[in-house]
Amino acid sequence: MTNPLTDAHAVFARYEELRWRLPYWRGKAEEPLVVRDLSEVMDRYDAFVLDGFGVLNVGEAAIPGARERVAEMRAAGKIVIVLTNAASLASAGSVAKYQRLGFDFTADEIVSSRDVAMAAMAKLPAGTRWGTTPGGSMEGIDALPLETDPAPYLDADAILYLSGAEWDEARQAMLVGALQANPRPVVVANPDLVAPREGGLSIEPGAWAHALMDVAPDLDVHFFGKPFDNAFQAVRARLGNKTPPLHRIAMVGDTLHTDILGGAAAGWGTILIADHGIFRGLDVAPFIAASGIVPDVIAATT
Ligand SMILES: [Mg+2]
Structure with a gap:
């Protein structure tokens, strides 16, 4: 990758560079309401859709106060859903992961980009052989792990960017060559650049998929997860007739170009958590001004 995504400035610059591939900004441009935490905006929303990384947890650690805030939401009768761009864990694994972190989410309350991708992939012909980036597994598909052997890169009917954990420049180069020789559809089960x-x-995976699109722009690449509407549709489908009016749903996230952009495009309220994600330790105002992606609310912490 030409731009090493090592800090918030680099990640932000890369998101702006590929912005034309993301949904159009449909939010307002009013001054955000600035609060300390979500308890101050509890009354504004009936449903809180919470991002994982940067809102509930950082890596394998829960964000201080997040568990208590979720309990407070439940006590106030709010709908609580986790909407995470994460692809490595199956639903049962996600429930277990959040339980380990001390959260009490049920499988019904967790929507991952992986679930959204799987639902779309299930509509493709049975027997599709998926060349899959290693580091995760997906049940119910015929997966060919893309490792050092070149054969699966050539034999696969379609490509699945599932995990970035064991992916590197050498494997990416093999994939680019194989797809340039024989273009096949690509599914991205986590559109994030970084976590x-x-x-x-x-x-x-999103970082690798966008790098692929830079050099092979004619490929058929399908992203599942925030900021794309398929993720927000999946939450509405999960809530069914309990879905509140859209402006009474809050998308709570730490990333402007996924959580806030996508939430606004879906017509939801948007809350940026500033202190734990990629903007940790930085003033978010210059990033908001430069991108024009303006959350309704900025909260320091969950
Ligand atoms: Mg996040």
């Missing part, structure tokens, strides 16, 4: 971890930012 905040305890030790810094990890490179996520």
Whole structure:
């Protein structure tokens, strides 16, 4: 990747560079309401749709106060849903992960980009062989792990960017060559460029998929997850007839170009959590001004 995504400035610049591939900004441009935490905006919304990384957890640690805030939402009768761009864990694994962190979410309350991708993939012909980036697994598909052997890169009927954990420049180069020789559809099960971890930012499948599109712009690449509407549709489908009026749903996230952009495009309210994600330690105002992606609310913490 030409732009090493090592800090918030680099990640922000890359998101702006590929902005034309993301949904159009449909939010307002009013001054955001600035609060300390979500307890101050509890009355404004009937449903809180919470991002994972940067809102509930950083890597394998829960964000202080997040568990208590979720309990407070439940006590106030709010709908609580987790909407996370994460692809490595199956639903049962996500429930277990949040339980380990001390949260009480049920499988019904967690929507991941992985689920959204799987639902779309299930509509494709049975027997499709998916060349899959290693580091996660997906049940019910015929997966060919893309590792050092070149054969699966050539044999796959379609490509699935599932995890970035074991992906690198050498494997990306093999994939680019294989797709340039024989174009096949590509599914991206996590559109994020990076995720905040305890030790810094990890490179996520979206970063690799956008790098692929830069050099092979004619490929058929399908992103599932925020900021794309399929993720927000999946939440509305999950809530069914309990879906509140759209402006009474809050998308709570730490990333302007996924959570806030997508939430606004869906017609929802938007809340940026500033202190734990990629903007940790920085003033978010210059990033908001430069992108024009203006959350309704900025909260320091969950
Ligand atoms: Mg996040």
